[in-house]
Amino acid sequence: MKINVRSGDTFWYYSQLYYIPAGLIIDSNPSLDPNGLIIGSEVEIPGFIKESYTVKQGDTFWKLAEQRNIHVDGLLLLNGNMNPGALKIGSTIFLPSRVTAPVVNGRQGYSSDILQRDLTRLKEIYPFIKLSSIGESVLGKSLYEIKIGDGSKKVHMNASFHANEWITTSILMTFLNDFLLSLTNMNPIRGIQAMPVYRGVTLSLVPMVNPDGVDLVLKGPPAPMKDQLLKLNKGSTDFTGWKANIRGIDLNKQFPARWEFEKERIEVKSPGPRDFPGDKPLSEPETIAMAGLAQEEVFDRMLAIHTQGKEFYWGYEGLEPSEAERLAGDFERVSGYRSVRYIDSYAGYKDWYIKEFKKTAFTLELGKGINPLPLSQFDEIYRDSLGIFLAAVYRWY
Template structure:
């Protein structure tokens, strides 16, 4: 994966294929399909009772998170296969304690739009140009193919977030749709979470080098302790966040009263440039490995 300039749905599919062929103990599938019918892929590795879920690229111009997660999965699987240490921890121990489901690219339509733009053959070409102020440069685009911000889609005080955002039409960001879970990507992620009854989740975003771990006092006591561990491992800052609703982490905490985290990786302007990838990955991999190690022994 060296020399990568963009990492979109096609590149993701190839990497998942390579990963599952190389490591028979890694499985893959789809949690559903996007607005334009693209599969929303997942990979699973681990055999333990504690069920972790990581996801990335909920926001289109944060597609670097997909590459970070795939790299992490490759490195974890490789360490397990070779029985080597994994970021200072026993990969074998983590594998036996945790089952990990990763959805690297929640928003494949949006990612492709950021990377390739829209042409006249796109099913929503005219609407997309209008929502993007007439520009075919979509580098600021966070939403899906219907101009809905997927991380404002979840049923956790959705109405309050809509009032706060005050965005009532589709666009590059911050429009939460006409109702919670109106978008197939968000709906699929909720169904996937419900079906697998995860013990903890982590949504990877960019940027800011911060870890958000609370939601309206619904989080369990261990959330603060875990967030502090993630902060020490990565050098990021654990932040008590207020005045934000309707995100995936918010919904998970309010629904299950279990640990949920949003991690803002890297520093700069989205989309983050690839020339800083290795430095970002070093921080994120340490953080994700620590997250797995937080699971009870």
């Protein structure tokens, strides 16, 4: 929601008017000097949208402000020089509407178009988030990163490395939306206040690593590649079992952590729906982008979100730091998922991350069943995984 600065206005005054933490307002307006606002400047107020309202008989600014639990000056800011004592029946004014309900609907087939739409809307309502592209997929779709907060601790989460695990994007985007609602409404999530996390942690999310593959599973092959993809899929028009990117490369077998060993022993020797690690590590634009992000940021913790199995993996050849074991215990306790230190699988993002940076990294296998997991599992999966996400950003040793 946008307002215009008047004489004497400050970010701290706006914070009192709208019951929004001043830090969120400051971070929503990075180009403005919080100690010297210029009259007439446009200011973003996070957590609100501006609604048109037709004046009815008996309406006053004071009554409308009371109904919305906002100081009357919060309404006057939206309506310029209007005389508050002279509202005309049938005229249109603007009212601030606090956003208290989610924008994201995770209980649907979550394609790259829906992701882009939701990210655009979230950025409008919560302008303190930083939204950028870290690269592009094979077909030129942006690989979006969302950053929240600017604390010294860095935590990264990603989803949909594998195409038919797209429900992980739904889960991660739902967590993002709930975290943003908690920040602007100052409501705790499972007893945890969001603002201390915001101040202490920089949270990075890449909610869809493999947008081409996700769209293939949900929508079928794009027309220009239909024949090629049908051939890779052994003639089948059913792409629900497809894990790879659009070129038939398994993105989570693309990283230089015993890649040669994994390639040699794996039975799949050519591009297809799953398991082919490519002809060399980091051959795909999606994996190049994810490796580049990690090398640039060196996150303290990394969570790669997959399905299925109700378990998680956190070790790689003894290189994992000691905090990983303690955090694994927390994850196991809050989710009921099984903690597995080592697994006979290599060349994954988690493996490479531990090998490269000696930092804490996890592969989460949400839910249980056959991929793609049905949306009927969404609520259970979110309930189980929410505790993991919160522990990852809140629990420090």
